[in-house]
Amino acid sequence: MTTIVGLRCSDGVVLASDRRASKGGMIGSKAVKKIYPLDGNKAVAIAGQLSDANYLINLVKAEAKLMEFNRGFPLTVKEAAKLLANILYSGMRSYAPFITEMLVAGVDETGAQLFEADISGAVTDEGFTSSGSGSPMAYGVLEASYKSGMPTAEGANIATKAVKAAMERDPGSGNGVEVLTITKKGMEWLNLGGAQ
Amino acid sequence: MMSPSGYDRPFVMYTPDGRLLQVEYAAEAVKYGSPVVAIRGKDFAVTVTRTKDPDPLIDPIEKIHMIDDNVGAAGAGFTGDIHVLIDQARIEAQRHRIVFEDPIDVKSIVDHLGQFMYQFTRYGGVRPLGAALIVVGSDRAGQHLYQLDPRGLMVSGKALAIGKNSEEATDVLRAGYRSDLTIREALDLAMKALSKAEDSDSPVEVGIAAGTTFKKMGLEDALRIYVK
Numbered sequence: 001m002t003t004i005v006g007l008r009c010s011d012g013v014v015l016a017s018d019r020r021a022s023k024g025g026m027i028g029s030k031a032v033k034k035i036y037p038l039d040g041n042k043a044v045a046i047a048g049q050l051s052d053a054n055y056l057i058n059l060v061k062a063e064a065k066l067m068e069f070n071r072g073f074p075l076t077v078k079e080a081a082k083l084l085a086n087i088l089y090s091g092m093r094s095y096a097p098f099i100t101e102m103l104v105a106g107v108d109e110t111g112a113q114l115f116e117a118d119i120s121g122a123v124t125d126e127g128f129t130s131s132g133s134g135s136p137m138a139y140g141v142l143e144a145s146y147k148s149g150m151p152t153a154e155g156a157n158i159a160t161k162a163v164k165a166a167m168e169r170d171p172g173s174g175n176g177v178e179v180l181t182i183t184k185k186g187m188e189w190l191n192l193g194g195a196q
Numbered sequence: 197m198m199s200p201s202g203y204d205r206p207f208v209m210y211t212p213d214g215r216l217l218q219v220e221y222a223a224e225a226v227k228y229g230s231p232v233v234a235i236r237g238k239d240f241a242v243t244v245t246r247t248k249d250p251d252p253l254i255d256p257i258e259k260i261h262m263i264d265d266n267v268g269a270a271g272a273g274f275t276g277d278i279h280v281l282i283d284q285a286r287i288e289a290q291r292h293r294i295v296f297e298d299p300i301d302v303k304s305i306v307d308h309l310g311q312f313m314y315q316f317t318r319y320g321g322v323r324p325l326g327a328a329l330i331v332v333g334s335d336r337a338g339q340h341l342y343q344l345d346p347r348g349l350m351v352s353g354k355a356l357a358i359g360k361n362s363e364e365a366t367d368v369l370r371a372g373y374r375s376d377l378t379i380r381e382a383l384d385l386a387m388k389a390l391s392k393a394e395d396s397d398s399p400v401e402v403g404i405a406a407g408t409t410f411k412k413m414g415l416e417d418a419l420r421i422y423v424k
Binding site: 058059061062063065066069070 | 261262264286287290291293294297
């Protein structure tokens with residue numbers, strides 16, 4: 001269930017998600033968070049098992065903070081994505097996989113970065129991507145509208161449209177859209193519809 | 197210091213009068229360390245220390261260490277031993293965040309470090325850490341100032357000093373401390389105590405716990421921010 005999308009833009013990145021958590025045939029929550037900051041310049045969007053994702057995020061945040069204290073500067077977005085993927089990979093290899101897929105996005109000294117890490121620990125470097133049960137619908141919008149090098153303001157618009165399209169046709173997605181834009185200036189959150 | 201008389205050879209052995217000489221020697225090592233002074237006021241806590249080595253070819257050595265966004269620490273004694281403690285504290289702080297998704301409180305860090313140091317006074321084959329630590333931080337209960345020594349003893353206090361000439365520094369603190377000190381007054385008093393303990397012109401590092409955070413800066417920046 002879920003729809004999450006990520007876009008790499010000229011001056012930053014955009015993550016967007018719906019707000020629905022499914023519990024079997026029921027809506028378990030109408031105001032769930034699916035986008036989490038890792039630190040001041042990078043965040044993840046999650047799809048799949050919420051508990052697994054929360055656990056991984058806490059682990060990566062802790063490891064990232066320790067590294068930052070020890071070496072004196074923060075992880076790059078790629079380093080954070082690889083760190084996350086290594087844990088996902090070891091989960092798969094020990095027959096206890098983390099049932100989750102994550103988009104890692106942020107801005108560092110190498111520019112705007114977007115990565116996708118899946119249950120197997122595979123990391124791919126993406127311009128735009130989507131995950132969750134609503135991703136086929138979201139991809140329809142993204143494939144038609146995404147252009148590399150577009151500004152984040154436009155990216156945020158397209159990301160919102162993509163999630164909204166998925167919410168129209170995917171029963172696993174709904175209850176409003178949350179959008180996070182990350183640029184050199186910092187993070188900007190946007191809440192559209194749904195419960196608070 | 198008392199003459200060894202044979203009881204200080206094994207790692208853990210009492211003298212007939214009930215002392216652990218190896219632990220006392222470790223405490224002695226701290227007295228050669230560069231001094232750290234700290235003061236806790238009504239709604240803040242500050243710590244000051246000098247970065248080692250005025251040698252222009254060597255970059256200043258970091259003396260105040262961030263433990264988490266809300267806690268910092270500075271040590272006196274063997275640098276390696278201090279770093280082991282800093283590492284332990286940082287890991288404990290992040291372990292707390294993983295479990296509770298909230299920053300750790302200052303006392304939990306100090307408790308953990310105290311336990312850690314104490315273990316080295318009980319087992320053979322190890323050496324008590326030759327380091328004392330000043331831990332300063334903010335949490336939900338306010339601002340805190342603690343001191344840890346090689347015995348694993350933790351002390352909470354209003355104005356504390358460790359390292360070289362800490363007695364002299366403490367005399368200055370005792371004479372100048374008031375419960376209504378402002379941050380600036382506390383910085384001035386701490387600097388007076390630090391200068392009494394060590395005559396040096398190497399740069400001063402300042403750590404300030406206020407609100408919900410702990411921040412590290414140079415003395416010049418601190419004096420610019422806290423004018424009165």
